[in-house]
Amino acid sequence: MKIVSDNRILIVGLGLIGGSYAQALTSLGYEVYALTRTPSTITYAKENGMIKDGMTEIDPAFISSFDFVIFSLYPNALFDWMKKFHSYLKKGALISDVTGVKKSIVYPIQKLLKEDDIDFVASHPMAGKEVYGVKNADKEIFKRANFIVTPTENNKEENVKRIEELGKILGFKNISRLSVEQHDKMIAFLSQLTHIIAVSLMNCPDSLDYQKYTGDSFRDLTRIANINENMWSELFLLNKEELLKSIDNFSSQLDRMKEYIQNDDIEGMKEMMRTSSSRRKEL
Template sequence: MSNKPVYAIIGLGLLGGSYAKGLHDAGYHVIGIARRQETIDYALANNFITEGSIQPSDIHKADIVILCLYPKVMIQWVQEHKHDFKPGAIVSDIAGVKRNVVKPIQDILKDVDAEFISTHPMAGKEVSGIEHADPSIFKQANFIIVPTVDNSEKAINAMMDVADILKFHHISLLSIDEHDRMIGFLSQLTHVIAVSLMNTHDHDKLVDYTGDSFRDLTRIAKINEDMWSELFLFNKDILLEEIEAFEASLDIFKQALKNDDEETMKQLFIQSTNRRKKFDK
């Protein structure tokens, strides 16, 4: 009998499908659970999963369950299916916010023999759906584990194993507050900026004139409105602080330009160049 854990992926969209395919390709038994039978059929036909079901109760077969659902839906799903988890199961997620997600789910699972440990794969595309799933998106990506005092070393190690199997570039451990503050700046604010830039002008010929700089800056403006609205509101206080900090930074540049202050602009360019070099891979 194999000592390898059996995985269940709940929600076979872009990331759920990418997780499933990556784990399956690595030789693991993967159970895919989705709402639509056609999604299961696609996943089976394309070797994303070992078996699939539209019945959530099939999670009882899995040692490790990864929830690839929107935060609100995920909390409700765990509440409804908490008694279906295999005794001793490790449960995780991929949600982009943690403060209003982790404790509610850990509280739900307190009366059953299952442990929830939160993670966040810093990877994705500007498209959705299993047909776009591809585990190669993880290869240069960061993986964040968000443990609490209620998490065991076994659960933390299980998530490190997942990150290794999927070939994530770097693994970090952050507290819930550290995670949501970092994500408020690195992910959520950047999406706000991209969306705002894209919506600044509606000139119908912009596409004929644009260069790579505009394309690069607005790549993430093609956005899933349901998911990102929910994520922003879950992290509202931190995101508002980051927007205000960005406005203050933008105002420094605005004042330098207004005052013909070439030296200040040069210093801003030098500072940004030096900081950006750290991100080059």
């Protein structure tokens, strides 16, 4: 299946993920164009063979020349872009995104596009690095990662399949379909909660005192504690409801263990550890 018949793809926002998409799609023979804020990003991406060309200005003629557009912007920037410029997108175009939250993004944008005959099939490449920007782009980050497509009833099945195909050709290990609600519940637990735990751990005053003694376990739990505060604060607030539920679920388990320790309840502690061990072995 070809994602787009004329092979031309526009990527809006050429950061780490947009740049990695560009790298991968160019290497597959697509003609990749970019729309991004900074001229030096375009220069870098052209010089490094990641894109054919790019622009930093909003040019309706340029934007409307694409049948397929991928938005690689932070969630609020994506929503702002759509509010201002959605009418420039080509009628009949297929668009997707890379946003880490779905419910609060997908429905409002689909509503905005209602009269436009544009199909927004949302997706989430669950890949990243602790570094940012096009200069750190690296298509290899997709190899071990999951690609989630989150169709709604507004999407055409044919286009959902084209976005699944996008995940495949980008080299993702697993391609899955989830509803936007399932996606947000899953991401609250697996990704947002884990980042909140890491950040909370680093904010304990003790983390300053014991740097000399940190071993593998502390390093593992805080690897993701070096965090982009602009992106993650947006993601947390846009998935507030599910995230608060995840934090509460985790806190209950933490309190349960605390109570066992307080009460010298060895059997209770061991039961939690056995559950933990057997589930971890299945991973």
